[in-house]
Amino acid sequence: MSMHKPFAITLDVGSSLANHTGSWRTSRPVYVDRLPPCNAACPAGEDIQGWLYHAESGDYEAAWRVLVRDNPMPAVMGRVCYHSCEPACNRGQLDQAVSIHAVERFLGDEARSHGWRFRRDAPRSGKRVLVVGAGPSGLAAAYHLALFGHEVEIHEAGPMAGGMLRFGIPKYRLPRDVLDAEIARILDLGIALRLDTKVHRILDSMRAGRFDAAFLAVGAHLAKRTYIPAGTAAKVLDAVSVLRSMEGAEPPLLGRRVVVYGGGNTALDVARTAKRLGAEEAIIVYRRTRARMPAHEFEVEEALQEGILIKWLATIREAGDGAITVERMVLDQHGFPQPTGELDTIAADSLVLALGQEVDLSLLEAVPGLAVEDGVVRVDTGMMTGHAGIFAGGDMVPAERNVTVAIGHGKKAARHIDAWLRGTTYQPREKHQRADFARLNPWYYADAPQTVQPALDILRRQSTFDEVQGGLDESNAMFEARRCLSCGNCFECDNCYGVCPDNAVVKLGPGLRFRFDYDYCKGCGLCAAECPCGAIEMVPEAI
């Protein structure tokens, strides 16, 4: 047949596809998934990057649904979480961290305004679980247990659910309609909540209700005390009681000049509350310096903006009638405060002690196998106490005391309780390697500094309990989500597909990512070098 062709094209041309250049390769690219630093730092185990991904394209409901797989209270968490994810965020090394909490809050508020609900699809297990305490840890556990198909009943000593979210954290940081909505959505799963039902003996309650397992999350509510000589007319209160009474009909009577003793977040909350109740002066007395204060820097900053005074390096010696006596301290070379003997007097109508809380463990008396250490209950890695079938989490177990840890404990415990009830053990997925900044190719990300959340003006902050921090609007939230670098996980930017000089990357379509064609891949490594998010690794070939 080639004989019929004109001169010079008598020979048929073949394709270079016959030439399998993959045989040149000494190392091969492989797609990997890595653990983003934000996810790794989240005590509630949220897939932050996973939900930001959906928020980036404006699919807020999908984003919210990914979020609530781990945490049922985004609107609350977006407000009160101390966001340890943000200092870990790789974007911080580029310009500023992604404002993760602000997007989380936006998603939580979207869910509220659109009325998104949880879906309960798992078949009923027929097992009954008792949850003691309707704080964040108990609520989170109840939520996950219900989704697993178990019948859940919460026994709560107080008149309302929420724990410290309601009786500790002030309204100006967490408006109560936000809290109420998220609690109601959890209870809608068919969870029974019994209010004003204090559990006195856990084993009795379990037996009476025929429960198969229990999760305890009673928090830490007993105010720590210290001995301060006080005159008969002196008004000495404790912080948790003051904050708790804010939820009652009668606001606490603190007077015009309030002194708060302590250096934690609770001290700040009380002082800021006192100011809003009309105190002309709210003074915090703290033994050490600002740098050593356990309270978070941003809360100290907000408090100072609102006119709270802080007296550093001072202890209280005596509470008298209308005045307290403080002693000046100095830090020794180990950073411990030492008395100087120099005394000052501060006019004060009341003194509020914010010295921390202890756990009321009375419900555990006479439970065999339990171990209590430093006033908290010991649990194993599956959150189970020494007594089989009784699990515990939140402030009452050894861990950092914050809402996110409490919610994380609730989730983790629920998984282990579920396995325990089914006679198996829960095997957590193996964690991916960390997606460190050094693995990224940051050139590809557009320059974009963080969006600033609006803040309430100072006058209203000093006189009302309106929320201080504002939220992001839709376009801001999307912008902020799009600042995410997708560290360590493919976001289908097509770079590998584009930069391969050998056409050896196959694009599989939206959501399906890519595949390498090892028949032709020469192993040059351009795809790995130019992958913005470090999701390609070069692995040596066995030659």
Place this chain on the structure above:
Amino acid sequence: MSTQPIKFYQTDTFTVGNRLLAPHERSVQADPRRANALNCGHRACQGCGEALGARYAIDAAMRASGGRLIAANATGCLEVFSTPYPETSWQIPWIHSLFGNVAAVATGIAAALKVKGQGDVRVVAQGGDGGTTDIGFGCLSGMFERNDDVLYICYDNEAYMNTGVQRSSATPPAARTATTAVHGPEPGNVFGQGKNLPWIAMAHGIPYVATATVADLRDLEAKVQRAMAFRGARYVHILVPCPLGWGTAPDETIRIARLAKETGLFPVYEAEYGEITRTLKLRKPLPVEDYLRPQKRFAHLFMPEPRREVITRIQRLANRNIRRFGLYEERPWDAGALDALRSGSDA
């Protein structure tokens, strides 16, 4: 409250694709139905910038011409690695000319198509920097002068790579090649010689001239597309790093091209009828040392001791480009970056 621009796409258009862009805003290379004009199985070295640049450019020309395209190809790596008989990697009509006459061959094809009344079929001529700036220069200048309806694409890897890295008139000062040895007071290629071909093309007053690099796909595609919108002679000059000839790792090709642009050594711009119409700004100006150091062809500038005076001379060339082409507009977050480059280079 916010002062942020709302239209923000996470990676902007720096990446090849972007799921957040509308489909019509996406690049040719992101398209699973791209032409793949230069297909798998070609024999270019690992990480070859020329193979990458050729697919980027020809795929873009294919989209712009609706798939009606003929390419003529000068002798050089691109031709040799893509067509060892009987195999070809080209998925378009393609003809190999001589080393020095591709502009004339393409002109002939365009003329024949015109005679046959097939003006809708477009013609591309392509070659290396040797074939373009040296042996093929006469034919090319003639093509410009006659304003023949051809898009000429030069893949500039700054030497005769196919025959073992000999100097061309596009080889930069101080670079080592097989014919610019590293000895004497001025080691490597000489300063002050060579040809600036895009500039020479502009002097012909042809409809369109552009420079581009393989580090900025979106820019490269936009330029090919723009070039295809004109009839007459057009010239696109693409910087394509060569791992073998430059002494870089195969996975550094794009990074090196990016550094060539970000240091100002390779100005990226476009011109219509001899007037510059747009320059690509530096995102963050970088010292030329960042570009030179990873390349073995410049290793003698750093070993045994850094030759500061030579590096400074090269920095001055970059500074001159930055000034001449207005390559940099300072932004608040990297204020002073340019001054840092100027100090110590007295330019």
